Amino acid sequence: MEAPDKSGKVDIPKKAIYRLSLYHRCLQKLHDNGVNTVSSTTLARAAGVKPAQLRKDLAYFGQFGTRGLGYPVEILSSVIRESLGREHLQPVILVGAGNLGSALLRYRGFEKEGFEVVAAFDANPEAAIARGVTIPVFPDTEIEAFVRARAVKLTILCVPAEFAQSVVNRLVGSGIQGVLNFSPITLEVPAEVTVNNVDLALELEHLSYFIR
Amino acid sequence: MEAPDKSGKVDIPKKAIYRLSLYHRCLQKLHDNGVNTVSSTTLARAAGVKPAQLRKDLAYFGQFGTRGLGYPVEILSSVIRESLGREHLQPVILVGAGNLGSALLRYRGFEKEGFEVVAAFDANPEAAIARGVTIPVFPDTEIEAFVRARAVKLTILCVPAEFAQSVVNRLVGSGIQGVLNFSPITLEVPAEVTVNNVDLALELEHLSYFIR
DNA sequence: AAGTGTGAAAAGTTTCACAGCG
DNA sequence: CGCTGTGAAACTTTTCACACTT
Numbered sequence: 001m002e003a004p005d006k007s008g009k010v011d012i013p014k015k016a017i018y019r020l021s022l023y024h025r026c027l028q029k030l031h032d033n034g035v036n037t038v039s040s041t042t043l044a045r046a047a048g049v050k051p052a053q054l055r056k057d058l059a060y061f062g063q064f065g066t067r068g069l070g071y072p073v074e075i076l077s078s079v080i081r082e083s084l085g086r087e088h089l090q091p092v093i094l095v096g097a098g099n100l101g102s103a104l105l106r107y108r109g110f111e112k113e114g115f116e117v118v119a120a121f122d123a124n125p126e127a128a129i130a131r132g133v134t135i136p137v138f139p140d141t142e143i144e145a146f147v148r149a150r151a152v153k154l155t156i157l158c159v160p161a162e163f164a165q166s167v168v169n170r171l172v173g174s175g176i177q178g179v180l181n182f183s184p185i186t187l188e189v190p191a192e193v194t195v196n197n198v199d200l201a202l203e204l205e206h207l208s209y210f211i212r
Numbered sequence: 213m214e215a216p217d218k219s220g221k222v223d224i225p226k227k228a229i230y231r232l233s234l235y236h237r238c239l240q241k242l243h244d245n246g247v248n249t250v251s252s253t254t255l256a257r258a259a260g261v262k263p264a265q266l267r268k269d270l271a272y273f274g275q276f277g278t279r280g281l282g283y284p285v286e287i288l289s290s291v292i293r294e295s296l297g298r299e300h301l302q303p304v305i306l307v308g309a310g311n312l313g314s315a316l317l318r319y320r321g322f323e324k325e326g327f328e329v330v331a332a333f334d335a336n337p338e339a340a341i342a343r344g345v346t347i348p349v350f351p352d353t354e355i356e357a358f359v360r361a362r363a364v365k366l367t368i369l370c371v372p373a374e375f376a377q378s379v380v381n382r383l384v385g386s387g388i389q390g391v392l393n394f395s396p397i398t399l400e401v402p403a404e405v406t407v408n409n410v411d412l413a414l415e416l417e418h419l420s421y422f423i424r
Numbered sequence: 425a426a427g428t429g430t431g432a433a434a435a436g437t438t439t440c441a442c443a444g445c446g
Numbered sequence: 447c448g449c450t451g452t453g454a455a456a457c458t459t460t461t462c463a464c465a466c467t468t
């Protein structure tokens with residue numbers, strides 16, 4: 001009964017999609033522990049949300065539970081995986097392999113969750129390689145060719161703030177559709193491109209408001 | 213006329229507080245460029261929000277603008293700074309100086325925004341020091357004594373997921389009130405402690421939903 | 425008995441539109 | 447005239463409460 005929105009997807013709260021990733025991770029953990037079935041109460045506690053919210057979030061995608069019993073861990077996990085568009089391995093590139101960028105490359109957090117960082121780009125590839133980065137690092141002039149050739153859609157952006165907008169313009173022009181932006185700057189992109197900002201100093205500043 | 217809530221603060225949307233940090237940063241940039249006065253339209257564009265929202269957000273804290281003219285950059289900047297509790301330099305510690313943690317230490321993003329990371333703690337301080345960290349790195353057994361002695365209220369947490377909860381318990385027990393958590397896990401803390409999660413893999417997963 | 429699925433109410437947030445001030 | 451400050455409307459998201467299923 002719901003009308004699809006302009007992008008062709010039904011109306012699902014944006015925050016629900018964030019939580020879906022959270023549920024997905026919790027389900028994987030349960031699966032690793034050999035759990036087959038989980039109730040909304042238990043899964044919600046693991047994810048740090050209320051049971052009613054979890055049930056409502058899942059209901060946006062269908063009916064997966066059994067009344068009186070709970071949700072089948074493995075099935076629910078695949079359903080979420082599919083809903084998030086994670087059935088296929090997504091190649092990701094990283095642009096700006098300075099201090100933060102090269103640390104993210106050495107950090108295995110992305111691989112653990114099933115993303116493959118296939119290449120990095122920097123104005124000075126040698127410096128990044130010297131920092132102990134093991135994946136290929138190319139000069140930033142090669143971004144466009146690589147993104148087009150490999151049809152890369154996701155990028156992690158760690159360049160200094162003053163270069164971020166011009167780099168993102170080039171990325172978008174080459175076909176990038178999602179940007180995980182670590183530069184403390186508001187990026188301007190076309191509506192069809194999604195930007196997620198991770199602004200570390202901002203997060204600290206936000207915290208400082210709450211510490212009485 | 214507004215009733216204060218339990219914590220003694222008036223009812224301000226949580227998201228407005230996030231945006232306040234954003235405005236603060238934009239104002240500093242304007243100030244550096246010698247701008248004295250700014251309209252809601254201009255400042256809102258810089259911050260990536262709508263003018264009406266900016267005005268509403270500022271109105272939660274008082275009346276700072278001049279009708280027909282705009283806002284005084286320097287005054288507004290200090291007012292926000294004060295509202296956020298940033299008048300005084302806040303000491304911050306970092307726990308878990310592994311790959312990601314030591315990168316954050318070398319990265320100067322926090323200092324640039326006026327936070328001083330005064331010490332780091334790790335199970336293996338030598339390894340962190342070998343990674344080129346220049347601020348003091350202590351064994352994690354010394355966390356409690358340090359936090360109490362220096363009255364540290366903010367911490368950046370970068371320990372592996374399996375240790376995060378027990379470390380945060382110790383931090384909270386020592387008086388920490390704000391945690392910037394990089395571990396991909398839901399932390400349980402008392403209500404008076406604020407946790408901000410930065411979950412890198414989750415952000416990527418969230419993006420992958422939006423790339424068609 | 426246990427636990428999902430869901431309408432409807434409540435709460436929270438954003439946007440509008442315009443009165444009013446400098 | 448230009449631009450702020452703000453009530454009221456619109457919209458979004460969360461929570462409740464209970465009918466319903468296994």
